[in-house]
Amino acid sequence: MLRQIPTDKLRPGMYVDLSSVNWIDHPFLRSGILIEDDSSLSEIRAAGWDNVTIDTEKGADLVDDERIVASVICAPKSVAIVSxxxxxxxxxxxxxxxxxxxxxxxxxxxxxxxxxxxxxxxxxxxxxxxxxxxxxxxxxxxxxxxxxxxxxxxxxxxxxxxxxxxxxxxxxxxxxxxxxxxxxxxxxxxxxxxxxxxxxxxxxxxxxxxxxxxxxxxxxxxxxxxxxxxxxxxxxxxxxxxxxxxxxxxxxxxxxxxxxxxxxxxxxxxxxxxxxxxxxxxxxxxxxxxxxxxxxxxxxxxxxxxxxxxxxxxxxxxxxxxGIYPIGSMVRLSSSLLAVVSELNHHNTAKPIVLAFYSIQKEAYIKPERIDLAGSDVVIESDEDPLEWGLDVRRFWHL
Ligand SMILES: [Fe+2]
CATH class of the missing domain: 1.10.3210.10 (Hypothetical protein af1432)
Structure with a gap:
């Protein structure tokens, strides 16, 4: 279960789910982090969030009393469906x-x-x-x-x-x-x-x-x-x-x-x-x-x-x-960067929101950069097969 809790309730053993956090809002190139010790706890706290989401199937949960006050964002299946x-x-x-x-x-x-x-x-x-x-x-x-x-x-x-x-x-x-x-x-x-x-x-x-x-x-x-x-x-x-x-x-x-x-x-x-x-x-x-x-x-x-x-x-x-370029697709941009499609633009499916993560010229990863192609001169030149580049794109989007 995903549970939103105040950051000060985090403790080692919990798994912080980052899958719904926009990449530009956090420095971790991961979909989630298992808090193994105090140093990884400090790392998370340094991000400055008031609340975080923990995954209780991958790590420890709050104790009972704390659970009552935490807001549950993933209701159990027995909860009635909203009309x-x-x-x-x-x-x-x-x-x-x-x-x-x-x-x-x-x-x-x-x-x-x-x-x-x-x-x-x-x-x-x-x-x-x-x-x-x-x-x-x-x-x-x-x-x-x-x-x-x-x-x-x-x-x-x-x-x-x-x-x-x-x-x-x-x-x-x-x-x-x-x-x-x-x-x-x-x-x-x-x-x-x-x-x-x-x-x-x-x-x-x-x-x-x-x-x-x-x-x-x-x-x-x-x-x-x-x-x-x-x-x-x-x-x-x-x-x-x-x-x-x-x-x-x-x-x-x-x-x-x-x-x-x-x-x-x-x-x-x-x-x-x-x-x-x-x-x-x-x-x-x-x-x-x-x-x-x-x-x-x-x-x-x-x-x-x-x-x-x-x-x-x-x-x-x-x-x-x-979309023409489905979410998760790897594309080559006119700016000589490789990017992964992270969000569709339904008004113009050729111009999705992408996360650029690799410089073709430098042959190296770069700090991920979110680009809304609808508001940019940069265009998609081609779709690319990550396997042919030897790249795993899944860690560069919200998975
Ligand atoms: Fe089948």
Whole structure:
């Protein structure tokens, strides 16, 4: 849980979360700091913040009495969802990011539990998933980028369920771009969150196998849509459009997908949306058997296959959801600096806010500099693959 506490309550053993702090506001090139001793405590205090956010899953928490007075910024999942009427006012990216982190963390817990229940045949209650979809819609309505920017927060180990969370987020974003509202967005979010529930029944050694799958393993892997559909039906789930996504999200417009080889008009909009969201998130994620494709390369690949594997309108909407240069992309600036995209500019997607961190001329890291390209003569010359430069860009943005 993320908890905001007064800085003077910090003590060794706590983990300070810096993920929602703007890079220009602090000197640490990290997303968080474990306070190991008094010297790291002094280092944090020297930053001059009145309050800080601690992550109680990564470090020590306050003692009980202190907890009562600290403001909890990440409510437990049992807390009632605020009504949409009072919680859809637009928020700034960095303000929404705090809430989005809380939603993302709860999403991780909820989907992990859904997968565990599916594995043991105990799937029965979908209220948490439905409430989670509501929270995600509210966040994306308040600010369309904050929750989307967290979709790359996953590791090779938690990929299976965090991928479901990401696909839910992308499906809601795509639905909004396509003009869908209300119950449609709810169903899209729920469908994304549940789309790979069948993977709960695929052995981990197959899901996480680094090399090529044998024929039998491949058959098992490709059974996950059918397994997921069957598990949901067994659990009494009956929403047709969601079940269709679960069963058919690997179909292609060309008819070359699975499990049924559905083609073009046989694939309804929700399932077309799921297909684009699923593939974009899968290829931009690090897996045991491949490194993440840069987001810009993934967009190019999807655009190239638009009208073939993917619905063209949905593929176009994806660019609007994630931007021409999605958050986390590494770009080369006309000022001979490498930068990472840290915030989108929805009025001009070619001019996002970036964090410049590397001088090409000096071949050296520089002190990170935030540049709003919309108010600058500097332009993006190209998108770059961090792997080709041997750079890890994730530490230079809010991850
Ligand atoms: Fe899948």
């Amino acid at each position: 949409p009427d009072s919680s859809t006012a637009p928020t700034a990216f960095h303000d929404e990011l705090v809430t989005a982190h809380g939603i993302h963390a709860r999403a991780s817990e909820i989907i992990r539990q859904v997968m565990a229940d599916a594995r043991t045949g105990q799937l029965s209650d979908f209220n948490d998933v439905s409430s989670l979809a509501d929270e995600m819609i509210l966040s994306i309505t308040r600010n369309s980028s904050a929750l989307v920017s967290l979709t790359s927060l996953k590791t090779r180990d938690d990929y299976t369920f965090m991928h479901c969370v990401s696909v839910g987020i992308f499906m809601i974003g795509l639905g909004r771009q396509l003009g869908l509202t209300g119950q449609d967005l709810q169903l899209l979010g729920t469908a994304g969150l549940l789309h790979d529930v069948g993977k709960a029944e695929v052995p981990l050694e197959v899901l996480n196998k680094p090399g090529a799958l044998t024929m039998d393993e491949s058959v098992l892997m490709r059974a996950h849509p059918t397994l997921g559909y069957a598990a949901l039906v067994r659990a009494g789930y009956s929403v047709e459009s969601v079940l269709h996504v679960v069963l058919h999200h690997h179909e292609k417009l060309t008819g070359e997908g699975y499990p049924s080889g559905l083609a073009s008009d046989e694939i309804p909009l929700f399932t077309r949306i799921a297909s684009v969201a699923d593939v974009y998130d899968a290829v931009t994620s690090n897996r045991v058997y491949h490194s993440a494709m840069p987001p810009t390369a993934a967009l190019r690949m999807i655009r190239k296959r638009a009208g073939l594997d993917f619905d063209s309108t949905v593929a176009q909407a994806l660019i609007k959801v994630v």
